[in-house]
Amino acid sequence: MSAFRVILAKDLRVELRTLQSVPAMALFALTAFVLFRFGLDRESLDGSLAAGVILATVLFAAILAVNRLFVAEREEGGFDAIRLAPVDPAALFAAKAVALVAYLVVLEAIALPAFGFLFLDDWAGLLPLAGVLLLADAGIAAVGVLVSAIGVHSRARELIVPLLLLPLLVPVMIAAAGAAEPLLAAGGPDYDGVGRWIAMLALYDAVFLAIGYAVYDFLLED
């Protein structure tokens, strides 16, 4: 079994056993929707406002998982144990990124129906929106793993992670919102111009995955 699969299986097993990240993310998202519902005082949303609500909620929920991504490796010696093994450090980067994508997919499986129930008159845009969110998840994961690996060594981890992560994710937010807005338009999804934003998201994902692969070994060094 490759190191990537071994580390990923370990992370998913620990999350299933401890439920430290995903339930907190889901609860956060549901609470945020309720707050938006009453804060905006609107019974339904569409277009840019709907896109902003779902994307901001997913982004802030992701911070909860990013903060915890390397805590076990740091506090329980996983970094040392993995570095003592004859494995490519990129396997750790890849496994953490895929684990984070998995957490986000589970979150969205819960959050999207709730979002539709609370805010949408027409659910037709939700399926294509899920595709946009999947691309956004890859970008969040690529940057999130790098930021988490930097922040985990700091005592101010819970402050450092969002301060570094959110500015780096502005392009993801812009591109995902650009793609999601026509999908959530009043009267049903409109696909004009979505491809341009999807391409931008995919480019962002590719760039940060490549950067992560290139620099990850250095982040693990003492």
Added chain:
Amino acid sequence: MVSQVASVHGEPGAVASRPAPAAVRAAGLGRSYGEVVALRDVSFELAAGATLCVLGPNGSGKTTLVRILATLLRPSQGSVEVLGAELPRRAWRARGRIGLVGHEPLLYRDLTVGENLAFHARLHGVDRGGERIGELLAAVRMERRAGEPVRNLSAGMAQRVAVCRAVLHRPDLLLLDEPRSHLDPQAAGLVEPLIGAGAGATRVLVSHDPGWALAESERALVLAAGGTVAYQGPASGVSPGDARAAYEGSRP
């Protein structure tokens, strides 16, 4: 006394040029954390299958030295070669051939004992990992705890599992940083066949028990404030008694 032993018997740099095959060879090794010097000008060599004990008071750089040898920390000065791999450039060649028992057990608290060892066995590509794990747990009398989460274990039990983790892949070099901490005499006896002199591996042994450590070792390195105060090695002229005296003299 301390500085006298260091100046007479320390041999920094000299060992680096010696062509004899060695499992570990360090010359002028140093490590700083910013302006804080944790280790400076440490030189020694260790033949394959031999044991070096490292003695010194708290803060003398013993753990820093072990982490450098484990490829977990880059040296700031000097050169070091472990199992024929120059560090840190060729660290990948040594990884997988080193077993580390350190201050932390390197076990995930939310996984069971068996899951932790299986994780490490897979990372190291251990053949017939399940069988090997069973043997090791039986050796340290932890087989009945295989299904228990590590968070439920006492410190001594976790240390026994940590020893299993360190030797799971049959390493050529064992780095043992106070391996008997948390262990009662009976448990220390259980881990002895795995990490003792009979284990067959080259060993670097850090301990605060000079009597036991010197009895286990062919060579000794005494550190204080990051530097070498005595090195008992070939042609050093330092006896185990001198090393022990240097250790006693180095304590605050």
